[in-house]
Amino acid sequence: MTMEQKSKHYVIKEETRKRCKVFKIDETSFKRFRKLNHEQFPVLKEAGSINFPIYFRAGDEMIEFIRPEEFSPLLIDQIKTTLEKPLGQIDVFVLVADYPKYQNAITSVRQKKYKHVLELDPTLDPKVMEVFEDLSAASQMIVKGGINNLVVTKAKEAVSKLMESQLESAVSIGTLSRMILCDSTLYDHSASVAMLAGIIATQLIKTPLSKEEVELVSQGGLYHDAGKTCVPNDILNKPGKFSPEEYDVMKTHTTLGNEELIKAITKGAPIDRLVAKVALEHHERWDGHGYPFGKKGRLEDDPHGIHLYARIVMIADVYSALIMKRVYKEAYTPQKAIAIMKDLAPTDYDMEIFEPFRNMIDKSIKLYEEKEKQLDKSHLIILGEKDSFANALRKLSHK
Numbered sequence: 566m567t568m569e570q571k572s573k574h575y576v577i578k579e580e581t582r583k584r585c586k587v588f589k590i591d592e593t594s595f596k597r598f599r600k601l602n603h604e605q606f607p608v609l610k611e612a613g614s615i616n617f618p619i620y621f622r623a624g625d626e627m628i629e630f631i632r633p634e635e636f637s638p639l640l641i642d643q644i645k646t647t648l649e650k651p652l653g654q655i656d657v658f659v660l661v662a663d664y665p666k667y668q669n670a671i672t673s674v675r676q677k678k679y680k681h682v683l684e685l686d687p688t689l690d691p692k693v694m695e696v697f698e699d700l701s702a703a704s705q706m707i708v709k710g711g712i713n714n715l716v717v718t719k720a721k722e723a724v725s726k727l728m729e730s731q732l733e734s735a736v737s738i739g740t741l742s743r744m745i746l747c748d749s750t751l752y753d754h755s756a757s758v759a760m761l762a763g764i765i766a767t768q769l770i771k772t773p774l775s776k777e778e779v780e781l782v783s784q785g786g787l788y789h790d791a792g793k794t795c796v797p798n799d800i801l802n803k804p805g806k807f808s809p810e811e812y813d814v815m816k817t818h819t820t821l822g823n824e825e826l827i828k829a830i831t832k833g834a835p836i837d838r839l840v841a842k843v844a845l846e847h848h849e850r851w852d853g854h855g856y857p858f859g860k861k862g863r864l865e866d867d868p869h870g871i872h873l874y875a876r877i878v879m880i881a882d883v884y885s886a887l888i889m890k891r892v893y894k895e896a897y898t899p900q901k902a903i904a905i906m907k908d909l910a911p912t913d914y915d916m917e918i919f920e921p922f923r924n925m926i927d928k929s930i931k932l933y934e935e936k937e938k939q940l941d942k943s944h945l946i947i948l949g950e951k952d953s954f955a956n957a958l959r960k961l962s963h964k
């Protein structure tokens with residue numbers, strides 16, 4: 566990091582000081598606040614109103630940035646834009662006591678959005694969307710120091726629902742990528758990794774897994790990035806390439822996530838240790854060039870190998886990251902995502918897992934091409950667009 570970057574920090578504007586209550590916080594008073602997930606909280610823009618204040622922290626000062634009576638989408642946007650800047654030590658909070666209110670607000674906005682996209686895109690599967698919503702509600706609860714029995718129960722319930730629903734893999738995979746097209750704010754990385762990992766684990770031919778094992782793989786997907794809540798936002802949200810130092814910090818999300826989970830397990834949270842192992846090993850790579858340990862191959866063949874669950878989750882993780890929009894890249898189509906992964910596969914993934922996964926993606930792509938052709942014939946007349954359905958949808962959903 567250069568000196569110039571180091572010295573950058575958020576300066577509270579005079580007008581903000583005039584408009585808002587600003588106060589110093591110390592370790593004790595800080596415990597009253599709960600940090601919000603940056604990807605999720607901008608959804609509040611569409612809440613219409615809120616019944617709790619939102620706080621913004623800059624260094625050791627806390628700003629009561631949005632009081633319920635002055636709520637506006639513009640203020641949410643202001644926080645969102647600031648969080649995306651490389652300023653370090655800034656975060657957004659609600660009072661611990663208000664957290665349930667915050668969650669209710671998020672849930673109701675998301676439900677409205679789900680209903681809307683289901684009306685918009687007839688290729689989306691309502692059952693997949695329902696399971697996904699439960700997984701994403703659980704994933705949003707996973708924050709630093711917040712992995713308690715409530716979170717664990719919610720995660721377990723969501724994963725069992727995924728199992729019970731016996732979703733068709735091609736339809737589930739297709740629905741995930743169509744959802745991004747319709748409304749990218751509904752997507753949730755960890756929820757999609759849980760869903761994809763569960764689907765892959767169910768379809769394994771060479772190593773068939775029991776229902777309980779598949780559930781652990783899927784839980785591993787849900788918690789795999791738990792350590793990211795410990796990585797500073799300016800690094801997490803950095804649009805450009807990481808400096809070697811920043812990359813080293815980023816890498817710690819594997820060991821920190823593992824530690825968080827082990828801590829929760831020690832305190833009595835009913836999480837299997839293999840779930841923590843997934844968080845630790847999901848960035849290892851087949852030929853040993855991954856992190857944090859440079860493990861390679863299969864644990865079944867070599868004591869320094871990568872655990873099967875982590876080998877599954879890493880594939881789901883990369884695919885999910887490729888099809889979603891990130892600050893540094895656009896959302897890739899399933900075709901592009903799988904082409905990129907195919908090139909990486911020999912050095913990165915266990916081919917015995919990757920091959921069936923690739924087949925599933927191919928199957929899903931074909932199925933959705935068919936669905937789209939039919940829609941182009943029937944639906945476009947309704948939409949009044951001389952365009953492909955996908956393009957028409959994109960335009961419609963941005964209105």
Ligand SMILES: [Fe+2]
Nearest residue numbers: 789790847848
């Ligand atoms: Fe990760």
Ligand SMILES: [Fe+2]
Nearest residue numbers: 754789790882
């Ligand atoms: Fe991830």
